[in-house]
Amino acid sequence: MIRFQAGAPRTGRPRTTSWNPDRCPLRRALARGLPPTALSALGTGLALHVGQSLLRELRRTRTIARTAQRRLRxxxxxxxxxxxxxxxxxxxxxxxxxxxxxxxxxxxxxxxxxxxxxxxxxxxxxxxxxxxxxxxxxxxxxxxxxxxxxxxxxxxxxxxxxxxxxxxxxxxxxxxxxxxxxxxxxxxxxxxxxxxxxxxxxxxxxxxxxxxxxxxxxxxxxxxxxxxxxxxxxxxxxxxxxxxxxxxxxxxxxxxxxxxxxxxxxxxxxxxxxxxxxxxxxxxxxxxxxxxxxxxxxxxxxxxxxxxxxxxxxxxERPSPHAPSTAPESPGSTTTGPQSASSQQFPA
Missing domain, CATH: 3.60.40.10 (PPM-type phosphatase domain)
Incomplete structure (x- = not known):
């Protein structure tokens, strides 16, 4: 899809800035006379680099989501x-x-x-x-x-x-x-x-x-x-x-x-x-x-x-109590220490 800059005329004088071919790795390779096999390898390498970057980002996002989910479990x-x-x-x-x-x-x-x-x-x-x-x-x-x-x-x-x-x-x-x-x-x-x-x-x-x-x-x-x-x-x-x-x-x-x-x-x-x-x-x-x-x-x-x-x-799963009781009389009488649903299974 072609997009036009907002407020800019669609026809008329060309833009003053022009594309610099020296910034394109494929153009530089052509200028140096590299064989087609080398050009193909270069294009494949660029595609792999982009794909690996996207894959790393996807893995990072999933890792963050899994970590947050484990905190709630x-x-x-x-x-x-x-x-x-x-x-x-x-x-x-x-x-x-x-x-x-x-x-x-x-x-x-x-x-x-x-x-x-x-x-x-x-x-x-x-x-x-x-x-x-x-x-x-x-x-x-x-x-x-x-x-x-x-x-x-x-x-x-x-x-x-x-x-x-x-x-x-x-x-x-x-x-x-x-x-x-x-x-x-x-x-x-x-x-x-x-x-x-x-x-x-x-x-x-x-x-x-x-x-x-x-x-x-x-x-x-x-x-x-x-x-x-x-x-x-x-x-x-x-x-x-x-x-x-x-x-x-x-x-x-x-x-x-x-x-x-x-x-x-x-x-x-x-x-x-x-x-x-x-x-x-x-x-x-x-x-x-x-x-x-x-x-x-x-x-x-x-x-x-x-x-x-x-x-x-x-x-x-507790055993049947011998006599009814109310809340514990002193801190620590029911647990050996504070237990958290997240910290117990997934320590930081």
């Missing part, structure tokens, strides 16, 4: 809980997306976060990083989930202000085509105590499912708070009690991309029915549950999902 075991997780991106070929999760062991119990940023693909990853970095810091510092959630709210507000300022807009239109003022993230915070007692705070996210015995039921049915971003959190943030995760029980955390996935006829993916079938399988492990859900999901959608999907499966 939880380890197979966190303080007595076996973990299996996966994240699928709606962008073909992308390893990063708008879904996030993390599982860490703290002195207050095992804490997990799962969330879904508005949008998908690489465009949502800065917000994903903001929420995850905020959680990884607050989960170890705050004695209750309400404090963790308020830290995430402040991190999200700061991120949106900096993003709007960087784009020189007040109610700006972001690079991905929607307004910064409309940016939001759904978040579910979950805490599992040493005796299996669970409590949660939910901001616009789907409730997890509990697989106990041969049943699969929602962990809670309380109305969630609004997502982080558009509206401030309420003054009071009481945690929702969610019963106990008994030894052998499995908890399935997911983003709405799983239950909103459609088939060719527009029917939604029957996630509760698939989880109920997985609860009746033997052996029932996080890996088998994850495999069952992914197989059914791929069959239902016929291939790649239309939205980002994250699944985190937790199984209580």
């Amino acid at each position: 939880p380890p197979p075991r966190v303080d007595g809980l076996t973990v299996a997780a996966v994240r699928l991106s709606a962008d073909r070929g992308a390893r990063l997306g708008g879904d996030l999760y993390e599982v860490v062991a703290t002195e207050y119990g095992v804490r997990a976060v799962i969330g879904d940023v508005r949008g998908h693909g690489l465009g949502a990853f800065p917000t994903v990083t903001t929420v995850l970095d905020g959680f990884r810091e607050a989960a170890y510092d705050e004695p209750d989930l309400a404090g963790v959630l308020r830290r995430l709210e402040r991190a999200m507000d700061r991120h949106l202000r900096e993003r709007a300022c960087a784009e020189h807009l007040s109610a700006a239109v972001a690079a991905d085509g929607h307004e910064v003022a409309e940016e939001f993230v759904t978040v579910l915070l979950l805490e599992i105590l040493p005796d299996g007692q669970m409590r949660a705070l939910n901001c616009g996210h789907p409730w997890p499912h509990l697989l106990s015995g041969a049943r699969a039921e929602p962990l809670a049915r309380a109305d969630p708070h609004p997502p982080l971003g558009p509206f401030p959190l309420p003054a009071e943030l009481p945690t929702v009690p969610c019963g106990r995760l008994l030894p052998g029980d499995i908890l399935v955390l997911h983003t709405d991309g799983a239950e909103d996935a459609r088939d060719a006829d527009g029917l939604f993916f029957p996630l509760p029915e698939v989880l109920a079938a997985a609860a009746r399988e033997a052996p029932r492990t996080p890996q088998t549950v994850l495999h069952t859900v992914l197989t059914a999901l791929t069959h239902h959608t016929g291939g790649s999902p239309q939205d980002d999907i994250a699944l985190v499966i937790l199984r209580n």
Whole structure:
């Protein structure tokens, strides 16, 4: 395609600058009388050089993506809980997306976060990083989930202000085509105590499912708070009690991309029915549950999902406690040290 410089006439006086043939390696080779075989070798060498440069850049980009993805991947075991997780991106070929999760062991119990940023693909990853970095810091510092959630709210507000300022807009239109003022993230915070007692705070996210015995039921049915971003959190943030995760029980955390996935006829993916079938399988492990859900999901959608999907499966491998207990009395009573879902499996 021929392009004309903006504002320049398409006809008239020729340009004052002319192409210098001495800058072209092929022209210099011709002037020196090199044989055709040498010219062919020279052209092949130039093509190989360009191809190798592109290949190096592609490998570098994939390495960065893989490294970032590994930071988000939880380890197979966190303080007595076996973990299996996966994240699928709606962008073909992308390893990063708008879904996030993390599982860490703290002195207050095992804490997990799962969330879904508005949008998908690489465009949502800065917000994903903001929420995850905020959680990884607050989960170890705050004695209750309400404090963790308020830290995430402040991190999200700061991120949106900096993003709007960087784009020189007040109610700006972001690079991905929607307004910064409309940016939001759904978040579910979950805490599992040493005796299996669970409590949660939910901001616009789907409730997890509990697989106990041969049943699969929602962990809670309380109305969630609004997502982080558009509206401030309420003054009071009481945690929702969610019963106990008994030894052998499995908890399935997911983003709405799983239950909103459609088939060719527009029917939604029957996630509760698939989880109920997985609860009746033997052996029932996080890996088998994850495999069952992914197989059914791929069959239902016929291939790649239309939205980002994250699944985190937790199984209580702790021995049955002799007596009920509450949060640990002193730091370090439940863990030998701070365990991070990323640092445990992928050390820096």
